[in-house]
Amino acid sequence: MSLLAFLDYAGVAVFAATGALSASRKELDLIGFLFLAAVTGIGGGTLRDLVLGRVPVFWVLNPTYILVCVVAGVIVFFTAHLFESRYRLLIWLDAIGLSAYCVMGAAKGLAATGSPTIAIVTGALTATFGGILRDLLANEPSVLLRPEIYVTAALVGACVFVAANATFLPLYGSSALGVAAAFAVRGGALWFGWTFPSYKARPGRHPDDVM
Amino acid sequence: MSLLAFLDYAGVAVFAATGALSASRKELDLIGFLFLAAVTGIGGGTLRDLVLGRVPVFWVLNPTYILVCVVAGVIVFFTAHLFESRYRLLIWLDAIGLSAYCVMGAAKGLAATGSPTIAIVTGALTATFGGILRDLLANEPSVLLRPEIYVTAALVGACVFVAANATFLPLYGSSALGVAAAFAVRGGALWFGWTFPSYKARPGRHPDDVM
Amino acid sequence: MSLLAFLDYAGVAVFAATGALSASRKELDLIGFLFLAAVTGIGGGTLRDLVLGRVPVFWVLNPTYILVCVVAGVIVFFTAHLFESRYRLLIWLDAIGLSAYCVMGAAKGLAATGSPTIAIVTGALTATFGGILRDLLANEPSVLLRPEIYVTAALVGACVFVAANATFLPLYGSSALGVAAAFAVRGGALWFGWTFPSYKARPGRHPDDVM
Numbered sequence: 214m215s216l217l218a219f220l221d222y223a224g225v226a227v228f229a230a231t232g233a234l235s236a237s238r239k240e241l242d243l244i245g246f247l248f249l250a251a252v253t254g255i256g257g258g259t260l261r262d263l264v265l266g267r268v269p270v271f272w273v274l275n276p277t278y279i280l281v282c283v284v285a286g287v288i289v290f291f292t293a294h295l296f297e298s299r300y301r302l303l304i305w306l307d308a309i310g311l312s313a314y315c316v317m318g319a320a321k322g323l324a325a326t327g328s329p330t331i332a333i334v335t336g337a338l339t340a341t342f343g344g345i346l347r348d349l350l351a352n353e354p355s356v357l358l359r360p361e362i363y364v365t366a367a368l369v370g371a372c373v374f375v376a377a378n379a380t381f382l383p384l385y386g387s388s389a390l391g392v393a394a395a396f397a398v399r400g401g402a403l404w405f406g407w408t409f410p411s412y413k414a415r416p417g418r419h420p421d422d423v424m
Numbered sequence: 425m426s427l428l429a430f431l432d433y434a435g436v437a438v439f440a441a442t443g444a445l446s447a448s449r450k451e452l453d454l455i456g457f458l459f460l461a462a463v464t465g466i467g468g469g470t471l472r473d474l475v476l477g478r479v480p481v482f483w484v485l486n487p488t489y490i491l492v493c494v495v496a497g498v499i500v501f502f503t504a505h506l507f508e509s510r511y512r513l514l515i516w517l518d519a520i521g522l523s524a525y526c527v528m529g530a531a532k533g534l535a536a537t538g539s540p541t542i543a544i545v546t547g548a549l550t551a552t553f554g555g556i557l558r559d560l561l562a563n564e565p566s567v568l569l570r571p572e573i574y575v576t577a578a579l580v581g582a583c584v585f586v587a588a589n590a591t592f593l594p595l596y597g598s599s600a601l602g603v604a605a606a607f608a609v610r611g612g613a614l615w616f617g618w619t620f621p622s623y624k625a626r627p628g629r630h631p632d633d634v635m
Numbered sequence: 636m637s638l639l640a641f642l643d644y645a646g647v648a649v650f651a652a653t654g655a656l657s658a659s660r661k662e663l664d665l666i667g668f669l670f671l672a673a674v675t676g677i678g679g680g681t682l683r684d685l686v687l688g689r690v691p692v693f694w695v696l697n698p699t700y701i702l703v704c705v706v707a708g709v710i711v712f713f714t715a716h717l718f719e720s721r722y723r724l725l726i727w728l729d730a731i732g733l734s735a736y737c738v739m740g741a742a743k744g745l746a747a748t749g750s751p752t753i754a755i756v757t758g759a760l761t762a763t764f765g766g767i768l769r770d771l772l773a774n775e776p777s778v779l780l781r782p783e784i785y786v787t788a789a790l791v792g793a794c795v796f797v798a799a800n801a802t803f804l805p806l807y808g809s810s811a812l813g814v815a816a817a818f819a820v821r822g823g824a825l826w827f828g829w830t831f832p833s834y835k836a837r838p839g840r841h842p843d844d845v846m
Contacts, residue, residue, distance in 0.1 A: 236623070237623050239569055240622050240623050240624060241568075241569065241622055241623060242571070242573075242619065242620035242621065242622045242623070243620060243621075244573075244575050244576045244579070244620065245568060245569075245575070245622075246623070248568060248575055249568075251545075259475060263474055263475075263685055263690070264681060264685075264690070264691065264692045264694075264695055265690070265691050265695060266690030266691040266692075266695075268474070268475070268476070268477030268479070268690070269475060269476050269477040269536070269537065270475045270477075272475075272542075272545075273475055273476060273477075273533075273536075273537055273539075273542050276539050276541035276542055276545075279541055279542075279545055280541070290623060293623060322695075325691070325695075326691065326695055328695075328698050330698035330701055330702070331694075331695050331698055331701075334673075334694075334698075334701055345772065349560060349771065349772075350556065350560075350566060350568055351568075351569070352565070352566065352569060354774070355772060355774065357663075357667060357670060357671075357772055358661055358663065358667075358773070358774060360664070362666075364666050364667070364670055365666045368666070408664065409664035409665060409666065410664065411662050411663055411664045411667075412658070412659050412662050412663060412664070412668070412712060412715060413662060447834070448834050450780055451833050451834050451835060452779070452780065452833055452834060453782070453830065453831035453832065453833045453834070454831060454832075455784075455786050455787045455790070455831065456779060456780075456786070456833075457834070459779060459786055460779075462756075470686060474685055474686075479685070479686070479687070479688030479690070480686060480687050480688040480747070480748065481686045481688075483686075483753075483756075484686055484687060484688075484744075484747075484748055484750075484753050487750050487752035487753055487756075490752055490753075490756055491752070501834060504834060560771060561767065561771075561777060561779055562780070563776070563777065563780060
């Protein structure tokens with residue numbers, strides 16, 4: 214198995230594990246764990262394949278991805294009490310998944326269209342949509358509405374990959390650079406609490422006052 | 425019209441009726457009834473067709489499905505006061521819809537890919553996604569987060585259909601077995617209150633304490 | 636650029652601006668503005684293209700749509716304090732976007748299938764789905780659950796376009812009629828507070844009492 218294929222499965226497994234963790238917070242049954250694991254693990258790649266017109270989508274062509282989600286969900290179901298006390302480990306695994314996925318989404322978008330803009334969009338979309346679905350279905354506050362840097366890390370990783378790729382670096386080197394860049398941004402946000410300035414309504418002009 | 429085609433329209437109509445019932449709980453207008461009826465009635469099949477690459481999706485090829493949703497929505501709008509006092513009837517109709525749909529989703533997944541794993545996934549997805557969308561859009565607690573057995577019934581029905589089909593039973597017989605199995609599980613859950621053991625955080629280790 | 640192409644970009648820009656306004660209400664950072672702007676601006680057209688089997692979807696074929704969303708998001712980020720005090724202007728721009736989009740969605744549905752029913756459904760879906768996604772992701776009450784006439788305006792515009800088109804009016808004239816009809820309905824709803832009678836549970840039979 215190539216390193217890229219390994220990263221692909223590892224990304225699915227890690228995102229599936231975060232979906233199952235969400236299920237543990239809601240105290241669902243095993244099937245609920247598997248459902249949220251599958252949605253989170255394959256949701257981003259499914260949307261990517263749909264918008265690019267790459268159908269049937271990847272997990273229909275290769276059901277191994279489903280089995281990876283099932284295994285990850287079962288493991289979390291029986292070990293979540295360990296995972297929970299190691300929540301920071303899981304957040305960092307999620308950061309690895311995000312980093313791998315933004316590059317893979319960008320690589321597939323670039324291969325399908327040749328457009329750097331589309332590659333960056335599909336990179337960010339692949340890395341973030343699974344988590345968005347997970348939060349919607351588990352009725353948790355969306356990662357989008359949290360102040361910490363998240364989507365940005367995926368955008369940075371996809372941009373670095375696309376830029377490095379345009380210099381005729383081999384796919385391998387561009388991918389490694391993109392993954393490292395995304396992980397540096399997301400890891401920095403987790404470690405140092407990096408945020409961007411957020412929009413603040415002017416005093417006396419809060420949206421809710423005037424709408 | 426064949427029995428399978430009848431079940432298909434009946435499934436759409438029943439799910440559409442549950443969407444319209446959701447609209448009645450939110451006291452929407454007629455258009456709101458029709459919108460939720462259509463989303464619930466055709467949502468699961470739409471996602472199934474998209475991931476399998478069967479596009480245009482079924483209701484674009486055959487707009488009769490839209491008309492079935494409209495008729496179901498109108499009927500519920502004018503008769504919901506009867507339906508509500510007969511909510512258990514509707515839950516049982518929903519169980520019939522779930523049973524029919526998990527088999528049809530599995531049959532279409534199997535026909536498109538030949539993979540039993542994919543057939544089971546598309547069966548469960550077809551039977552449950554419409555209801556998930558309905559709950560998201562109507563801002564109701566998702567059926568996924570309720571303790572009662574629901575997704576499992578769809579999985580059982582799809583598995584039984586796939587297994588029976590592999591024994592070279594005719595499509596008709598496999599379908600009937602699958603529908604019966606799903607209905608037995610979902611009906612049992614409704615009648616006897618069947619649930620699975622759900623995940624419980626260890627005392628003193630509740631997820632919210634440590635996250 | 637033809638008038639239709641101009642309307643198309645203007646519609647994306649206006650919907651993207653409403654997404655970014657949602658981000659300002661949640662006090663997100665710039666990336667959050669861009670994300671909600673893109674989802675709202677291109678969400679409806681993406682679903683339309685997917686169900687019609689027109690893949691890759693429109694913004695993959697022409698990334699200018701992404702850039703339009705980015706520009707709209709950036710402008711709103713830096714000027715939202717003006718927009719908020721001009722919220723009614725934005726609502727009216729949204730009405731223009733809805734009016735343009737229901738006709739374009741219907742035109743694409745009609746071109747792809749020849750079915751008036753499908754054209755009306757894709758028209759309504761294109762005009763409303765972006766806003767539905769925006770409200771889901773921003774955790775705002777869905778426009779679907781508000782009493783004011785909204786989906787209906789899109790349906791009326793799509794119906795008028797389809798009917799006018801069937802009389803062999805040129806595309807240009809049918810489109811103008813459809814846009815005008817949708818805007819008249821939505822504008823009237825905003826100006827005069829038009830609503831439809833909503834479903835009311837019978838006294839003593841409120842849904843929540845019996846479910």
